[in-house]
Amino acid sequence: MFDWLDDVFQVDWSQYRGDLLVGLQHTLEYTALGFTGAALLGLLLALMRTSKRRLLRIPASIYTEVFKNIPLIVIIYMGYYGLAGDPVNVNLEVPQAAVLSLAIFYAAYLSEIFRAALVGVHPGQREAAQALGLSRMTTFGSVIFPQGVRLALAGTNTMMVDMLKSSSLLVIISAAELFQVGKSASSATFRTMEVMIVIAAIYFAMCYPLSQGLLWLERRMHAGAPLSPRRARRLRKARAMLGTAQVGNAS
Secondary structure, three states, rough: OOOOHHHOHHHHHHHHHHHHHHHHHHHHHHHHHHHOOOOOHHHHHHHHOOOOOOOHHHHHHHHHHHHHHHHHHHHHHHHHOOOOOOOOOOOOHHHHHHHHHHHHHHHHHHHHHHHHHHOOHHHHHHHHHHOOEEEEEEEEEHHHHHHHHHHHHHHHHHHHHHHHHHHHHHHOOOOOOHHHHHHHHHHOOOOOOHHHHHHHHHHHHHHHHHHHHHHHHHHHHOOOOOHHHHHHHHHHHHHHHHHHHHHHHOO
């Protein structure tokens, strides 16, 4: 019944197991470091874009619009080959160019997500914090930012999964990531369909659980789950105090 599988799968994958594991490790490293850089830069750009000062707002807007409308593959190529040529003459190692390219590109999209989330927090929240005498930094860190995180989760999660998939474009600078391994195996075995089916299955095995896990986290956040252990302890203490008060009132 399944004899056709023998015609489809003929590659001896045992000899590529080590390369696949290394490629998988590189893919995850590029994604983790690239997303961290993109999130930090994106948050900075979002804060600049929500500033009342045009000197901060205009450059951030220009950055966002420029890099949103340039293909990622062009940025990768420029980051590795372009910077190495005249007149810049900056030679980056492959991992450095890979992480830098991903961070620069996705920071533009994350800045839009973060800006919309920060603006989406009701103005009454800021006014209430000011009425309580909280400083601007405390208001942002304790009132605005936590609510903005909840609003930004959906778009941020999508960008993380997209970056994991788009890391395959790093093949143009020989970044030794997962797709590079698949490309090499395909060239060596001439079994392109089989190799790409396996590579696609590995990407699916990474992206689907990640997307579902992030969706679960998003639902918990929207349900009011605390963002940190410290807040969780405060919430448990408040519930305990409320429970004690209710028991006292009932008696």
